[in-house]
Amino acid sequence: MSKTIKVKLKIWRQKNRSESGHFEDYQLDTVSTDMSFLEMLDTLNEKLVIDNKEPVAFDHDCREGICGMCSLMINGQAHGPEKETTTCQLHMRSFKDGDTIIIEPWRSKAFPVVKDLMTDRSAFDRVIEAGGYISVNTGNAQDANTLPISKENADLAMDAATCIGCGACVASCPNASAMLFTAAKVSQLSLLPQGQVEADERAQNMVAAMDSEGFGNCSNHAECEASCPKGINLSHIARMNRDFLSSKIRK
Amino acid sequence: MSRSQNYFFSSVGKKQIMSLTGLGLVGFTASHLLGNLLILVGADAFNKYAHTLTSNPLIYVAEAILLAMFLTHLFLAIFLKIQNKMARPTNYFVKVKTGRGETFASATMPYTGIILLIFIILHLINFKYGTYYPTTLEGEEIRNLYQTVIEYFSNPWYVVWYVFAMVSLGIHTSHGFHSAFQSLGFNHDKYTPHIKLAACAYGVIVTLGFSVLAIYSYFQN
Numbered sequence: 001m002s003k004t005i006k007v008k009l010k011i012w013r014q015k016n017r018s019e020s021g022h023f024e025d026y027q028l029d030t031v032s033t034d035m036s037f038l039e040m041l042d043t044l045n046e047k048l049v050i051d052n053k054e055p056v057a058f059d060h061d062c063r064e065g066i067c068g069m070c071s072l073m074i075n076g077q078a079h080g081p082e083k084e085t086t087t088c089q090l091h092m093r094s095f096k097d098g099d100t101i102i103i104e105p106w107r108s109k110a111f112p113v114v115k116d117l118m119t120d121r122s123a124f125d126r127v128i129e130a131g132g133y134i135s136v137n138t139g140n141a142q143d144a145n146t147l148p149i150s151k152e153n154a155d156l157a158m159d160a161a162t163c164i165g166c167g168a169c170v171a172s173c174p175n176a177s178a179m180l181f182t183a184a185k186v187s188q189l190s191l192l193p194q195g196q197v198e199a200d201e202r203a204q205n206m207v208a209a210m211d212s213e214g215f216g217n218c219s220n221h222a223e224c225e226a227s228c229p230k231g232i233n234l235s236h237i238a239r240m241n242r243d244f245l246s247s248k249i250r251k
Numbered sequence: 252m253s254r255s256q257n258y259f260f261s262s263v264g265k266k267q268i269m270s271l272t273g274l275g276l277v278g279f280t281a282s283h284l285l286g287n288l289l290i291l292v293g294a295d296a297f298n299k300y301a302h303t304l305t306s307n308p309l310i311y312v313a314e315a316i317l318l319a320m321f322l323t324h325l326f327l328a329i330f331l332k333i334q335n336k337m338a339r340p341t342n343y344f345v346k347v348k349t350g351r352g353e354t355f356a357s358a359t360m361p362y363t364g365i366i367l368l369i370f371i372i373l374h375l376i377n378f379k380y381g382t383y384y385p386t387t388l389e390g391e392e393i394r395n396l397y398q399t400v401i402e403y404f405s406n407p408w409y410v411v412w413y414v415f416a417m418v419s420l421g422i423h424t425s426h427g428f429h430s431a432f433q434s435l436g437f438n439h440d441k442y443t444p445h446i447k448l449a450a451c452a453y454g455v456i457v458t459l460g461f462s463v464l465a466i467y468s469y470f471q472n
């Protein structure tokens with residue numbers, strides 16, 4: 001038997017990139033606690049459409065925590081109050097009957113609001129374009145054992161590769177810095193032999209791209225690590241810092 | 252296909268310069284505390300130490316390096332803070348800390364920094380450029396810095412302000428010390444917990460050390 005709760009919603013509404021936004025209040029009286037947060041917003045939008053009002057625009061795609069499309073600052077926390085959870089995997093059982101839920105978009109100069117709760121996160125794509133790849137000619141798959149990789153490095157690279165690029169690190173950082181994202185993408189490749197060939201250029205180019213997008217600087221608060229739905233930690237930032245320093249010494 | 256970005260203008264580079272200058276200042280503060288502990292030994296020991304230090308011509312080189320580190324740390328901090336503010340033009344209506352990241356020390360770095368800036372200016376005016384009392388030691392006329400110190404701390408409000416500034420120093424360095432290692436790329440499960448512990452210990456030691464000297468000097472009156 002699922003329980004239902006009443007919630008008050010305070011949602012950021014913004015018509016487009018150029019107009020300034022404002023909060024609007026809504027109320028939902030029968031929210032099942034088994035609903036995901038996004039299903040709760042779907043319910044709201046169905047109601048708004050029936051009332052002939054403009055539905056709330058928000059990003060979403062896979063709804064299983066792996067695509068990185070969902071975002072939302074929920075009651076002042078990126079992806080809501082639960083640890084290592086994306087908004088789509090947050091359930092209404094995390095809220096109490098009568099709660100007021102404040103929903104805002106990610107706020108960063110590099111992530112301009114497109115509409116309501118949707119932000120333009122293409123700054124991340126441009127950081128990836130600057131070096132988040134390896135240049136190899138593809139052909140027949142080679143034997144798996146020709147490139148020895150230590151178990152530790154394989155695991156660390158895999159940890160970094162779990163980054164879904166949602167932008168929660170930027171959203172939660174007091175400085176709106178994208179260091180955790182960029183560091184995860186640098187680490188994921190540089191820890192592996194295929195990625196080490198271009199490691200110097202990668203660290204330099206991706207940091208330069210990150211800086212030119214207008215993200216802030218890292219102050220080692222670790223709010224990004226605490227908010228990351230994939231639990232990516234600060235050691236990746238340290239790895240990028242030392243890769244960057246040593247690459248600058250070399251070239 | 253390398254993007255040419257000057258190291259000193261990159262976000263990572265700026266933080267690493269902050270780290271190196273910060274660690275330099277941390278080292279200076281430790282040596283300053285060790286020297287000042289001679290106040291507990293007595294007037295002659297402290298005056299002799301101060302004289303030996305200031306009469307060495309290399310002191311000007313040391314002071315120039317110290318000033319350069321301090322000014323770099325200060326102006327980079329202002330520059331980084333402005334950039335960070337610009338990176339989020341619209342603030343959140345509500346922002347809740349996770350409790351697993353930002354600490355009191357990390358969140359108050361700019362404020363403890365400003366307190367330390369004011370403190371250092373007043374500190375130089377009151378002591379280095381403070382009242383000059385002559386004294387004779389081993390047949391030589393030298394400065395009686397000990398008397399300047401004791402006289403300054405005869406005012407209990409100066410003691411309170413001094414202790415407050417030293418608490419700020421402890422808080423500032425407890426974050427800065429370990430944060431510097433992270434910015435320079437030192438982070439490993441093996442030693443990072445030790446660095447964090449050392450940073451806290453350093454913060455407590457400098458706060459207590461300098462505060463004890465101020466309180467001791469007050470009671471010498």
